[in-house]
Amino acid sequence: MTQIPHDHPRYKSLITREMAVEGVKKGITSTQGLIAQGRGEAFDYLIGEYSTESAKEAERAATAHLLLAKKPVISINGNTAALVPDEMVELSNIIKASLEVNLFHRSRDRIDRIIEHMESHGAENVLGRKGDSVLDLSHDRRMVDHEGIYSADVVLVPLEDGDRCEKLSEMDKVVIAIDLNPLSRTSQCADVTIVDNITRAFENMLQYADEMKNLNYDKLREIVDSYDNNRIITLAIDEITTWLSKFSKESGTKRL
Amino acid sequence: MTQIPHDHPRYKSLITREMAVEGVKKGITSTQGLIAQGRGEAFDYLIGEYSTESAKEAERAATAHLLLAKKPVISINGNTAALVPDEMVELSNIIKASLEVNLFHRSRDRIDRIIEHMESHGAENVLGRKGDSVLDLSHDRRMVDHEGIYSADVVLVPLEDGDRCEKLSEMDKVVIAIDLNPLSRTSQCADVTIVDNITRAFENMLQYADEMKNLNYDKLREIVDSYDNNRIITLAIDEITTWLSKFSKESGTKRL
Numbered sequence: 001m002t003q004i005p006h007d008h009p010r011y012k013s014l015i016t017r018e019m020a021v022e023g024v025k026k027g028i029t030s031t032q033g034l035i036a037q038g039r040g041e042a043f044d045y046l047i048g049e050y051s052t053e054s055a056k057e058a059e060r061a062a063t064a065h066l067l068l069a070k071k072p073v074i075s076i077n078g079n080t081a082a083l084v085p086d087e088m089v090e091l092s093n094i095i096k097a098s099l100e101v102n103l104f105h106r107s108r109d110r111i112d113r114i115i116e117h118m119e120s121h122g123a124e125n126v127l128g129r130k131g132d133s134v135l136d137l138s139h140d141r142r143m144v145d146h147e148g149i150y151s152a153d154v155v156l157v158p159l160e161d162g163d164r165c166e167k168l169s170e171m172d173k174v175v176i177a178i179d180l181n182p183l184s185r186t187s188q189c190a191d192v193t194i195v196d197n198i199t200r201a202f203e204n205m206l207q208y209a210d211e212m213k214n215l216n217y218d219k220l221r222e223i224v225d226s227y228d229n230n231r232i233i234t235l236a237i238d239e240i241t242t243w244l245s246k247f248s249k250e251s252g253t254k255r256l
Numbered sequence: 257m258t259q260i261p262h263d264h265p266r267y268k269s270l271i272t273r274e275m276a277v278e279g280v281k282k283g284i285t286s287t288q289g290l291i292a293q294g295r296g297e298a299f300d301y302l303i304g305e306y307s308t309e310s311a312k313e314a315e316r317a318a319t320a321h322l323l324l325a326k327k328p329v330i331s332i333n334g335n336t337a338a339l340v341p342d343e344m345v346e347l348s349n350i351i352k353a354s355l356e357v358n359l360f361h362r363s364r365d366r367i368d369r370i371i372e373h374m375e376s377h378g379a380e381n382v383l384g385r386k387g388d389s390v391l392d393l394s395h396d397r398r399m400v401d402h403e404g405i406y407s408a409d410v411v412l413v414p415l416e417d418g419d420r421c422e423k424l425s426e427m428d429k430v431v432i433a434i435d436l437n438p439l440s441r442t443s444q445c446a447d448v449t450i451v452d453n454i455t456r457a458f459e460n461m462l463q464y465a466d467e468m469k470n471l472n473y474d475k476l477r478e479i480v481d482s483y484d485n486n487r488i489i490t491l492a493i494d495e496i497t498t499w500l501s502k503f504s505k506e507s508g509t510k511r512l
Contacts, residue, residue, distance in 0.1 A: 021287050031277050031290055038294020042437065045295075046302075181298065183503055237504040241497045247439055248493040 023082025043180035054235035055196040061227035062176040063208040064220045069154035072097035085121035087202035094209040100148040101128030106140035182236040195236040279338025286361045299436035310491035311452040317483035318432040319464040320476045325410035328353035341377035343458035350465040356404040357384030362396035438492035451492035
């Protein structure tokens with residue numbers, strides 16, 4: 001891995017980038033996954049590379065949904081496996097969720113490598129090899145495990161594509177998306193849209209899960225019922241425009 | 257290359273992505289280059305994936321600068337070689353510019369491969385192998401050819417990093433940057449900042465070069481002197497905020 005000095009102002013972002021590149025070398029992240037990583041970097045840069053208050057609110061509601069779920073599943077792809085393997089295992093343990101590998105660029109080899117990688121990070125019974133149920137989609141993400149995503153009531157889909165998000169939503173599942181682009185179809189169709197970097201999102205959700213795991217049904221229900229995803233998405237977009245306008249004014253002064 | 261249907265609404269963007277992935281397979285584009293491609297995609301999406309009026313104004317001024325130059329150089333990296341090889345050769349022929357390979361992740365092998373690739377697209381005398389002059393920078397982009405970038409008066413740097421852009425600017429060269437992020441250090445320090453996708457930017461500059469190649473010195477000078485880069489950057493940022501605000505309102509309605 002390229003050495004990044006710890007005091008670099010964008011240390012976290014650069015380390016995350018290197019982890020994605022390592023993921024490609026290990027054969028778990030696709031080359032297209034690197035492009036997705038770059039898109040995420042750009043949006044993260046535009047929200048200021050921190051967890052906004054609205055993102056934290058979404059993360060709190062997401063955690064409540066996951067704790068209330070009868071059958072929660074965390075969907076894994078080549079990017080999340082490279083970036084947050086420990087965090088996914090830890091969250092799945094607290095909320096008693098299954099982990100399922102689901103790839104846009106699906107290959108048996110890559111599924112096996114990701115499952116082995118997750119196992120080396122302490123995961124057990126990772127689903128995704130069977131693909132014995134099929135969603136009505138034209139690409140490989142249609143193949144899901146019957147005992148996993150297909151029959152789940154709440155699905156956490158970090159870095160999801162829009163098609164599948166819509167399909168899962170039509171199946172009346174609660175869809176929680178982590179997507180740095182608040183305008184994407186995924187962001188627009190999810191029940192809870194977390195506009196945050198996945199490394200920060202998992203860190204925050206782990207903290208919320210720890211704080212909230214002993215709350216009773218009514219308390220969790222209250223958090224879920226009072227959550228307004230439209231408001232959160234609008235706030236995320238406003239966050240970017242405010243930042244851009246501020247920058248535009250400041251840089252105009254600097255450049256005079 | 258993955259087949260993309262011609263009628264896909266984002267055909268051009270997807271084809272460009274596939275070309276970058278092909279570039280990695282050929283050993284001319286770096287894996288980090290794919291992440292840069294993704295960052296570009298995100299910003300392109302935010303300006304609406306078209307050449308804005310302000311981008312065209314910058315492209316026109318850039319072309320005038322290149323036509324006025326005594327010693328113009330077009331800097332090539334692993335992404336531009338994959339995406340616009342023919343266009344770089346064609347532009348260099350019209351404006352009588354040298355082509356020079358200059359890489360952030362420099363290796364002799366990759367330089368050779370990029371030069372061979374450019375030659376297969378009709379380029380002659382591609383510079384970049386010597387690296388016999390050194391800019392005061394901490395990374396490999398410091399190594400430039402004395403007869404090329406080092407002694408150039410106008411440098412076109414598509415997809416440049418901020419450090420080198422500042423250094424070239426300090427050396428009193430006219431720096432023309434193509435960068436989809438109007439907030440980047442490169443965009444902020446260049447003399448002409450083209451906030452546009454490189455495929456569209458080259459297409460437009462080729463058209464301008466063809467229209468303007470017979471203009472006399474005074475006419476070209478007038479175009480250059482009346483150009484205000486601060487205004488162009490501010491317009492590019494405004495373009496994004498306007499688009500986001502519009503989206504925010506519309507999607508708020510749709511989601512109600």
